[in-house]
Amino acid sequence: MTDRERRLDSVLPGRFRKVADDRYGGLPPTMVVPRTVEEAQAIVREARASGETVAWFGTGSRRGLGRPATAAIGLSLMALKGVVDYRPHDLVVTVRAGTTVAELAAVLAPEGQRLAVDVPNPERTTIGGAVAADAFGWRRHRHGGVRDHLLGLRMISASGDLLRFGGTVMKNVAGYDMPKLAVGALGTIGGAVEFSFRLRPLPRARASVVAFFPPARWPEIEAALAAALRAPIEPEALWLLSPAAAGDAAGRWGLVVPFAGEPAAIAAEEERLRRLLPRGAGVEVSTVGEAEERARFDRLSAALAGSPPWPAFYRPMEGSEAVARAEGEPGAQAGDAEAQAPDSAPDRAPIVLRFGLRSTDVPEALRQAEALGRAEGFSPQVFGCFGSGVAWAVLGGASADAAPSEIEAARRVIAALREAFPYPRGIVRIExxxxxxxxxxxxxxxxxxxxxxxxxxxxxxxxxxxxxAARLA
Structure with missing residues (x-):
């Protein structure tokens, strides 16, 4: 064992693992999986005493985000699972950081409630990871992002103290608004271990208006979307999809407008939207039910699952041998020196860009991203929400040992998009x-x-x- 491993073993015997880094970088040489908040505090205090840096992890699915930087010690909060407090009548829940978004949804659904943050790939996204990476999903236009539902949190500071910010009501006090600052901070201001959220009722029904249109009809589609924002309708989103993202063999772009609520209200809003959309000359409009809507968004989620694979010791806690070892069950060995390589690592590391734009810039940004990606040899899937100004471009992947030409091609795409939509008019980040x-x-x-x-x-x-903090700036 190294000196660091001996120190960690003295604090939490048999609870650390050596880690093999991968193409995404950022995996510390030593990872600890605490079972309690107190254990996490103890590791932070040990790191402070020894002058070492700490990085916070959940499943590790966001390792490809931020500036490459590697801490001496990693703290995975995957074992901090479960609901701490749930008051259905108050529409408030408090949950631990390692709980996945899907696990929380399963707890809330029997009460007819939800956390209205439908992040892509909820089975592998922890609540802590969603907050740390500022994750949001397909209905942000209507419901906002995770910061819009976060009421309070408990956080471990750099000194190892456990601090509470906010609460379970919507009010602010003087000073830093730490719950909001924690959103998107990648754990660089502290390790958030517990979160309180405002909830919303589950809708009675869902349906989507889906349209396919040839590129020549873009001006009419843009005019229809602008009119939809002014019309007396409340869609959950107004998604535009490139032909590859829409899965249309005829090369048409797609429009997906989901609605939720009472069935009669959905039908009335769908009819209002249909009256705004152009007709004929290659335009196809239909209404799909909840199952087909979910399948479509699941396919887009799969495109965004360019997240790195999980190292074996912090897979979802569903009985895998590696998690059992991290949990101290039979087979756990103090100071196990076997490096844990990422599980089923793909041959190519996906390159995904995320945009924050003015709503009216979304169509042009999508067109440019698709054209630039194709020109550089990628097979891009691009999609964005006209209402919220959020968009993604999945360029494809660079190989594990990416050739300089692949990196240079991606660099040119990013540079051109940032020149076309300069900050603060727009922001183009590597997701x-x-x-x-x-x-x-x-x-x-x-x-x-x-x-x-x-x-x-x-x-x-x-x-x-x-x-x-080097991961951010």
């Missing part, structure tokens, strides 16, 4: 990508003024640099 790309290109796409603000904030909250 997932190999470390070689994120070393060659600023992954965030923000200006120096904004980056310096982040650095000042981190110095105020973590003056010793314990939590790897």
């Amino acid at each position: 997932h990508g190999p470390a070689t790309l994120r070393q060659a290109v600023d992954p965030w796409g923000i200006d120096e003024r904004t980056a310096s603000l982040f650095r000042r904030l981190h110095r105020a909250l973590d003056p010793e640099g314990r939590f790897l």
Whole structure:
């Protein structure tokens, strides 16, 4: 054992693992899986005493996000699962960080409630990871992102103290709004171990209006979408999909407009939307039910599952041998020195870009992203929401040992998009990508003024640099 491993073993015997890094970078050489908040605090205090850095993890599915940086110690909160407090009548739940979004949904559904943050791939996204990465899903246009539902949290500070911010009611106090600051911070201001959220009722029904249209009809589609935002209808989103994302063999673009609520209200809103859409000349409009709607968004989620594979010791806690060992069941060995390589690593590391845009810029951004990707030899899938200004471009993948030409091609696509939609008019960030790309290109796409603000904030909250602020700025 190394000196670090001996120290960790003295704090939590048999609870650390050596880790093999992969193409995404950022995996610490040593990972600890605490079972309790107190154990996580103990590791942070040990790291502080020894002057070592700490990075927070859930399933590790966001390792391809942010600047490449590696801490000495990783803390995976996957074992901190479960609902702490649930008050259905108050529409409030408090949940631990390692609980997946799907696991929380299963608890809330019997009461007819939900956390209205339908992130892609909920089975592998933890609540802590969704907050840390500012994740959101297909209905953000109507329901907002995770920050819009977060009421409060408990967080382990760089000194190892457990702090509480916010609560279970919607009010703010003077000082830093730490729950909001934690969203998208990748754990660099502290390790959030518990969250309180506002809930919403499950809708009685769902349906979507789906349209396919040839590129020549773009002006009419844009006019219809602008009219839809002004019309007396409340869609959950207005998604535009490239032909590859829409799965249309005829090369037509797609429009998906989901509705939720009472069946009669959905039917009336669908009819209003249909009257706004162009007809004829290659335009096909239909209504699909909840099952087909879910299948379509599941396919888009699969395209975004460019997340790195999970190292074996923090898979979902469903009886895998590696998790059982991390949980201290038979087979756990103190200081197990066997490196845990990522499970079923793909041959190619997906490159996914995420956009934040003015709503009216979304159609042009999608067209440019698709054209630029194809010109550089990628097979892009692009899709974005006209109402919320959020978009994604899945360019494809760079190989495990990405050739400089592949990285350069991706760099040119990103540079062209950032030139077309410069910050702060728009933001183009690398949502997932190999470390070689994120070393060659600023992954965030923000200006120096904004980056310096982040650095000042981190110095105020973590003056010793314990939590790897370099991932952000």
